[in-house]
Amino acid sequence: MQQRVTMHDVARAAGVSSATVSYVLSGKRPVTEETRRSVQSAIDRLGFSLNPVARSLRTGRSMMVALIVPDISNPFYALLARSLQDELRGREYHVVVCNTGAQLAEEQALLREAMQQRFAGVIMTPFRLSTQAFEALRSAAVPVVVSADIAFGEVDLVTPDAEDAVREAIRHVADSGRRRIGVVAGPRDATGGDPRLDRIRTHAAAAGLRVSQEHIVHGEHTRAAGAQGFRHLMRSRRPPEAVLCVNDVTAVGAMDMADRLGLDIPGDVALVGHDDIDFATLVRPRLTTIRYPAHEVGRIAALLLLEQIDGRSDPRTAYVSADFVARAST
Amino acid sequence: MQQRVTMHDVARAAGVSSATVSYVLSGKRPVTEETRRSVQSAIDRLGFSLNPVARSLRTGRSMMVALIVPDISNPFYALLARSLQDELRGREYHVVVCNTGAQLAEEQALLREAMQQRFAGVIMTPFRLSTQAFEALRSAAVPVVVSADIAFGEVDLVTPDAEDAVREAIRHVADSGRRRIGVVAGPRDATGGDPRLDRIRTHAAAAGLRVSQEHIVHGEHTRAAGAQGFRHLMRSRRPPEAVLCVNDVTAVGAMDMADRLGLDIPGDVALVGHDDIDFATLVRPRLTTIRYPAHEVGRIAALLLLEQIDGRSDPRTAYVSADFVARAST
Numbered sequence: 001m002q003q004r005v006t007m008h009d010v011a012r013a014a015g016v017s018s019a020t021v022s023y024v025l026s027g028k029r030p031v032t033e034e035t036r037r038s039v040q041s042a043i044d045r046l047g048f049s050l051n052p053v054a055r056s057l058r059t060g061r062s063m064m065v066a067l068i069v070p071d072i073s074n075p076f077y078a079l080l081a082r083s084l085q086d087e088l089r090g091r092e093y094h095v096v097v098c099n100t101g102a103q104l105a106e107e108q109a110l111l112r113e114a115m116q117q118r119f120a121g122v123i124m125t126p127f128r129l130s131t132q133a134f135e136a137l138r139s140a141a142v143p144v145v146v147s148a149d150i151a152f153g154e155v156d157l158v159t160p161d162a163e164d165a166v167r168e169a170i171r172h173v174a175d176s177g178r179r180r181i182g183v184v185a186g187p188r189d190a191t192g193g194d195p196r197l198d199r200i201r202t203h204a205a206a207a208g209l210r211v212s213q214e215h216i217v218h219g220e221h222t223r224a225a226g227a228q229g230f231r232h233l234m235r236s237r238r239p240p241e242a243v244l245c246v247n248d249v250t251a252v253g254a255m256d257m258a259d260r261l262g263l264d265i266p267g268d269v270a271l272v273g274h275d276d277i278d279f280a281t282l283v284r285p286r287l288t289t290i291r292y293p294a295h296e297v298g299r300i301a302a303l304l305l306l307e308q309i310d311g312r313s314d315p316r317t318a319y320v321s322a323d324f325v326a327r328a329s330t
Numbered sequence: 331m332q333q334r335v336t337m338h339d340v341a342r343a344a345g346v347s348s349a350t351v352s353y354v355l356s357g358k359r360p361v362t363e364e365t366r367r368s369v370q371s372a373i374d375r376l377g378f379s380l381n382p383v384a385r386s387l388r389t390g391r392s393m394m395v396a397l398i399v400p401d402i403s404n405p406f407y408a409l410l411a412r413s414l415q416d417e418l419r420g421r422e423y424h425v426v427v428c429n430t431g432a433q434l435a436e437e438q439a440l441l442r443e444a445m446q447q448r449f450a451g452v453i454m455t456p457f458r459l460s461t462q463a464f465e466a467l468r469s470a471a472v473p474v475v476v477s478a479d480i481a482f483g484e485v486d487l488v489t490p491d492a493e494d495a496v497r498e499a500i501r502h503v504a505d506s507g508r509r510r511i512g513v514v515a516g517p518r519d520a521t522g523g524d525p526r527l528d529r530i531r532t533h534a535a536a537a538g539l540r541v542s543q544e545h546i547v548h549g550e551h552t553r554a555a556g557a558q559g560f561r562h563l564m565r566s567r568r569p570p571e572a573v574l575c576v577n578d579v580t581a582v583g584a585m586d587m588a589d590r591l592g593l594d595i596p597g598d599v600a601l602v603g604h605d606d607i608d609f610a611t612l613v614r615p616r617l618t619t620i621r622y623p624a625h626e627v628g629r630i631a632a633l634l635l636l637e638q639i640d641g642r643s644d645p646r647t648a649y650v651s652a653d654f655v656a657r658a659s660t
Contacts, residue, residue, distance in 0.1 A: 063447070064394065064426065071412065072427075080410040082401065085429055096394065096424045097402075099415055117393070117424070200380070223608075236545035252612060278553075282582060 006231075013042035064116040065093050065305065068329050069126040070102040070221065074249055075277040076294045077125070080147070081104045083298025084123065091306060093120060102127040102187070102220060115140060129192050143308035144299045150192035154315045156304045158297050162199060162322035165290045169205045169272055169324045172240040172288075176330065178270055182215040182228040182240025184250050196246050196274065215240045219250070226253025227260075230306060234261060236270070241269060241328070250291055255283055255329075267324035268330040286330030292322045331407055339483045364612075380444050382551065395423050395635065396444040398454040400432040400551065404579055405607040406624045407455070410477070412547070414453065423450060423638060432517070432550060432570045434458040451635045452595025457480060457520050472608060473638035475631045480522035484645045486634045488627050492529060492652035500533045500600055500655045502618075503572040508600055512545040512570025514580050515560040524548075526604065543572045557584025562593060564599070571599060572660070578603035580608050585613055585659075587602035600660040617656030 007025075011018040016035060021027040024039040031039075063269060069077040085095045096119070100106040107129045111166030115124045115136065120141035126133065134155045137144050145156040173181065181204050185197040199218065204211050217232045226245060230253065233240055245251035251273035258265050264269050265285055273280055276291035300318045307316075337355075346365060353359040354369040361369075395418060399407040399535040413660065415425045426449070430436040438448065444452045445466065451473035451512045464485045467474050474635040485632035511534050514596040527546065534541050547562045549555030556575060560583065563570055575581035588595050595601050595615055603610055606621035630648045637646075 062392075064424075066424075072402075072415070073405065073409045073412040075403065075405060075408070078403045078405070081427060083405040085402070085427065094394075094396075094426045094428065097411060097415065098424065099412060129578060222643050279608075279612055282609055282612045 009046055010042045013046060014038045028197045059136070062118055062120060063093050064096050064117070064119050065111070065123065066096050066117075066119045068096055068098045068100060068107070068114070068122060068126075070125060071099055072087065072097050074221070075279060076247065076249075079277070079294035080298040080301075083295045084302050085206050087299055087302030088306070099123050100127070100128040108133070109135070115142060121145070121309060123147065123301050124307060127187070129191060130157050133190060137317040141313075143305050145308075147297055147301055148192075149195040152191070153319070156306065156308065156315055157317045158301050159317060159319060160292050160322045161289060161319035162196075162292065163203075165322040167203045167206070169244065169288075169290060170200070170207050170209065172324065172326055173244075173270055173272070173330060174207050174209055174323045176266075176270065178241035179209055180215065180238065180240045181209050181211045182233040182241070182243040183211060183217070184226055184233070184243060184245040184254060185216055186246045187220040189222055200244050206223045221247050221249060223249050223253035223256065226250030227257040228253075230254035230257045232260065234258075234263065239269065242272070243269060244272045244274075245330060246274060247277045248277045248287060251287055251289070252279050252283055252330075255287075260279040265329050272330060275317065276325055280325075280327070283329075288327045289325050290322050291325050296320050339376055339613055340372045341370065343376060344368045356464030357604075359499075375585060378629075385642055392448055392450060393423050394426050394447070394449050395451045395453065396428055396436070396440070396447075396449045398428045398430060398440050398444070398452065398456075400455060402427050402429055404551070405577075405609060406577065406605050409607070409624035409644055410628040410631075413625045417457050417629055417632030428476065430457070431458040438463070441467070445472060448610060451475070451639060453631050455475065456589055457507040457517070459521060461470075461521060465594065473635050474637075475550070475634045476521075477631055481647070486638065486645050487647045488631050489647060489649060490622050490633065490652045491649035492526075492620060492622065493533075495530045495535045495652040495654040497536070497621060499618075500530070500537050500539065500572065501576075501598055502654065502656055503660060504537050504539055505601070506596075506600065509539055509573035510540045510545065510570045510572070511539050512563040512573040513541060513547070513575060514556055514563070514575040515546055515548050516549055516576045518548040523578070530574050530639060545657050549575050552579060553579050553583035557587040560584035560587045561591065569599065572602070574602045574604075576604060578605045578607045578617060581617055581619070581659075582609050585617075588609065595659050602660060606655055610655075610657070613659075618657045618660040619655050620652050620656050622650065626650050 003183060007021050011021045021039055023031050024036050035261060067081055072078055081097055091153045098110045123145045131152045134144050134153055148153045148157045151157050172327050183197055183200055186194045197203055201211050214236050219229045219230035245254060251271055254271055254290055263269060273287045273289035276289045279289040280289045335346050337351050341351045351369055353361050355365050397411055397414060402408055411427055428440045437456055452476045455477045461482045464474050464483055476482045477488045479489060481487050513527055513530055516524045531541050547559035550558045563573060567580050575584060581601055584601055603617045603619035606619045610617040610619045627650055
């Protein structure tokens, strides 16, 4: 392997001190345009690049950003990861993907590790962490962006603006004459409760529809939990005429179960998802859903993180607009 | 934030030198069982952990493993990433996911970067790299595992054993009376050609079926390319009666197009995918496919990588068995 070019080599080739080379690279002190050019030309000529490990030790931070999500094999998070990488790559940051399985112990362990490993930043979708969990990272000045439906203390948040979309979904369901609304909701013990369920209840009530307690089931955000929850709903005394699911993955699980139970969607029961991942247009009937674009969530999260890396410290909240998309399942 | 415990603190608490603590941690020199125990107890008591950046600088390697794939939002790679993470986490390695978009320039840049960043190892699915591309990493003793259908020089390889599965797929198609076989193949300029296409041709010929040149289309491994390729095939003078696709994502694209063209699957044309990702059971009709389990590919790749990290240097090839799965699209 070829010998690594050092900052000293660059300084010698450019006829300046190593300190000057360092100023050109870091921008920490002004240098003349002429000096900048001759250093840059020496860098290009010699193929110099900073040793990332040495740079990490100097700055105390790696060039790695941790993305901590429940499950990277859920297409929503895979697409978010993709988008994040596309945005951060231009600044030479790499994305380390970590799965929590939505387990509290894993969420805590990975957050601790992200701090110990001196990551340049953390982007996380927490499920069961306390809302104070990010205070240690904030005190250590580690940039953090949370992507969630609720705020987690004084940290940047990317969150859906879904009021209009849910109102429209409820109206759409009501317009087809359906009165009894069921919900396949998230886990009962998720931090901050279940804002998606709350939104559905609010807008259903406003439209004069009722979401009775027996028509709400709680479970994980998985295909299997969606199937189980849907079965439970459809076995209730008077089954719901429309079921809204916490995400598309659980809605697809509901479709699996409808098949097994011999129920027709939307003939016997209408079905609405949340997110609009690829799955939504793959299933038949195509899934009516509330589009929450993972790509845009990743893009905004990256921008917020870079702002923090560049020095902003006051927390921001970015709303990503969700839209109702009517397809064949309603 | 609490003060970081140093190796020096551990040495003082255990009543030994810092060098002795270092020997206990690295195992580089023998220490007595008694010494080992008192150091370990001091470590546990103080909650000492190695500063990863300092450790990286000492070993010259980070605790990061690069996973370089065409597109993490393709469910095959998302599941592979998940499985890899599950396996490597026990050894405290983190997975950095990088997307190449199957572009040669990106493949080269990311490989260069993986070397400069001193990753602990690289797991890659190359598309257009030369088969010699990994020699620099090998000379630098960076552990590498390639996941691909062809070998890339003297590096570890995880590859499908799909002969039986393809033979069975062809026989299954032939048994339903279909004679003209079409193939939505991979890109024409992929390194090593297209082994999946070659396998189909071989087994079709053995079964007395013909894959004529006009019934082979080349394209990227994407849903859009699958749709385009399928349209091209179905517009040929005598369209194929069965179409085999390079992966499930392109097969789903073919289904999109069948819908648009008003063609019935399997009535008008039978369709076979490759991989058996979630998509395969979501689409209607459910997709007949050749199961190549991403989860198992990730697990084996992780094991091979850890063996190299632990000192093995002779390259190995691991075959992961592919199976034919008949569903409703044939």
